[in-house]
Amino acid sequence: MTAGKRRGLGRMLPWLAGMAMACGVAGAQSAAIISDGQVVLGIDDLAQLNVPGGVASVSGTTAVGVRYVPAGGSDQYEVTSHGCLCEGWGVAASGVSGYANNSAGTAGLTADSFASTATTATVVTSSANLRVTHEFVLSSATDLLYEVIVTIEALADVTDVEYRRTMDWDADPTPFSELVTIGGTAAASAVLDASNDGFSSSDPLSSICGNFGVGSCLQGDFVDSDFPFNFADHGANFDFGFGDLSLGETIDFSIFYGGADNVNAAFTAMNAAGIEVYSLGRALGDLDGDGFDDASGALTPTYIFGFSGVGGVIVPPGAPPVIPVPATLYLLGLGMIGAHLVSRRRKAA
Numbered sequence: 551m552t553a554g555k556r557r558g559l560g561r562m563l564p565w566l567a568g569m570a571m572a573c574g575v576a577g578a579q580s581a582a583i584i585s586d587g588q589v590v591l592g593i594d595d596l597a598q599l600n601v602p603g604g605v606a607s608v609s610g611t612t613a614v615g616v617r618y619v620p621a622g623g624s625d626q627y628e629v630t631s632h633g634c635l636c637e638g639w640g641v642a643a644s645g646v647s648g649y650a651n652n653s654a655g656t657a658g659l660t661a662d663s664f665a666s667t668a669t670t671a672t673v674v675t676s677s678a679n680l681r682v683t684h685e686f687v688l689s690s691a692t693d694l695l696y697e698v699i700v701t702i703e704a705l706a707d708v709t710d711v712e713y714r715r716t717m718d719w720d721a722d723p724t725p726f727s728e729l730v731t732i733g734g735t736a737a738a739s740a741v742l743d744a745s746n747d748g749f750s751s752s753d754p755l756s757s758i759c760g761n762f763g764v765g766s767c768l769q770g771d772f773v774d775s776d777f778p779f780n781f782a783d784h785g786a787n788f789d790f791g792f793g794d795l796s797l798g799e800t801i802d803f804s805i806f807y808g809g810a811d812n813v814n815a816a817f818t819a820m821n822a823a824g825i826e827v828y829s830l831g832r833a834l835g836d837l838d839g840d841g842f843d844d845a846s847g848a849l850t851p852t853y854i855f856g857f858s859g860v861g862g863v864i865v866p867p868g869a870p871p872v873i874p875v876p877a878t879l880y881l882l883g884l885g886m887i888g889a890h891l892v893s894r895r896r897k898a899a
Contacts, residue, residue, distance in 0.1 A: 572644040582666035583614050584686060588693045589808045590617035590626060591667070596650035596659050597673035597684035598752075600635035602749045611720045615750040618694075618851045627809065629831060629853040632725035636718035636785065639751035641682055643708035643795070648677030653715060655751025661753075677708045691822040694815075695808035695854060702802070704795035711792040712755075715805060717855050718748035718785040719831030723848050726783040734827040737769055738862030740790045740803070741827060743767045748785015758787055776834055786829030790860055803859035810853045813839030816852040818867045826862030829855045839869065 580595040582605055594613030604614035607628035615630030615637050630637045638651025648658030661679070662674040671686040685699040702711060721728045735741045746768045748756035749761035761766035768775055769783075776782040792801045806825055810816040816830055835843035836850035843850050858864075 555571045567813070579664045582664075582671050584666060584669055584671055584696075585619075586669055586688050586693055586696065588619050589620060589696050590614060590619065591671075591686060591696055591807060592631070592674065593686060594650075594652065595664060595673075596656065596675050597682075598639060598650040598652060598656075599637040600631045600652055607722055609725055613726075614808075616807045616853065616855075618817055620811060620849065620851065620852060625849075625852075626850070627851050628693040628725075628739070629719060629721050629809070630717060630720075632720035634718060634749070636716065636748055636792060636897060638716050640678055640754045641677060641702060642712045642754045643677075643679050644709060646678045647711070647712075647753050647755045648675070648680075649714070649752040649754070651674075654716070654749065654751045655753075656691040657753075670852055674829045676705065679704065679708050680711070681705055688738050689806070689823055690806045691810075692808075692819045694810050695806045695823050695856075696805070696822070698805040699807060701800055702792070702795075702801055703800045704797055706793075708798050708859075709794045711801070712742065713792070713803075714754035714788065715855075715857075716748060716752045716787045717787070717829070718783075719829075719832070720783075721833045721850075721853060723829045723843075723850065724833045724835060728782055728784065728831045729776055729834055729837070730786065731773045731775070731830040732768075732828070733771050733773070733786075733830075734788055734825075734865060738827045738857075740860040741862070742789040742791045743769060744771075744789070744827075745787045746772075746775065746854050748788050751755075754789055758848075759769045759791055769858055774839075775805065782826055782834050785831075786855055788827065788829075788857065789859075791875055803857060806854060806856040806858070807851045807872055812841035813852050813869050815841075816854050817865060817869055820854060820856055820865045821867035823856070824858045824864050825854075825856035826864055827857040827860055827874070828865060831855070838884050839889040 581601045601616040634773035635652035640649025665736040681703040683701040689695040743758045832852045
């Protein structure tokens with residue numbers, strides 16, 4: 551568990567006003583926009599992200615999923631809500647699943663409770679045989695990350711407990727054109743699979759490459775890919791396995807969302823927070839990862855999506871060596887171009 555940190559009143563006042571407008575002050579809550587001043591999250595009714603009602607980001611969207619606010623500035627850089635609202639999660643046990651994703655589909659979950667403040671939120675849901683709590687709290691390690699403490703409780707004796715978290719990276723200032731990294735999966739015992747298919751169902755019983763197709767997405771660890779086939783609109787999809795649970799038994803782990811000024815700052819933040827498995831997304835124009843578009847000089851934050859407590863090794867405080875993406879994967883593009891264009895049209899609808 552983590553404890554909230556003290557922040558300057560001047561820094562927080564704009565966020566407190568914004569949160570009051572976004573969330574209201576009366577009645578049962580079913581969504582919230584929360585912030586620590588540098589990271590903004592839009593949390594929907596079942597703990598999936600992406601909700602309406604925020605201020606316009608630098609690219610003009612008012613839907614809020616995950617946003618980064620550079621220190622000392624007011625511009626918000628959004629990374630998940632452009633096009634399709636594709637961030638979500640799912641859980642399964644004994645062959646029965648429940649999942650929530652505003653774009654790719656929601657089924658099998660019941661909303662038990664939702665509570666929030668200007669800076670935190672707690673969402674409790676249940677499926678046929680599991681209760682899942684997502685507790686969104688301020689990271690004790692860094693202002694650049696929110697921590698989500700996930701607790702899965704067995705409501706019966708169950709087998710093969712799985713959890714999936716899915717994200718479509720859409721990195722401001724140039725959404726739909728990203729460089730994506732996935733790392734740490736090879737060393738993490740709880741990771742069943744990972745891919746760059748951010749459009750897939752969040753049902754953990756479905757394919758990890760359900761939208762791109764198995765063999766036509768990247769799986770495992772890779773660095774700075776613009777796959778598939780130079781369309782550069784992709785994301786991150788992680789499956790975790792936690793074995794069997796007896797009635798009343800629980801397991802817990804943490805998810806992290808946030809951003810940093812550049813790639814090296816992102817790794818420093820992930821190391822401080824104890825992140826073991828991660829995906830990074832940033833605008834395609836920032837090939838060197840220094841936080842600026844190589845041609846225009848525009849700010850290009852690096853966005854963070856990570857996990858701890860999943861049997862892995864804490865990432866080092868510096869960019870890892872490049873793991874080349876095999877060139878043969880790009881040659882598969884001709885057969886997938888049509889399918890991907892259908893996905894792009896779906897996002898624009």
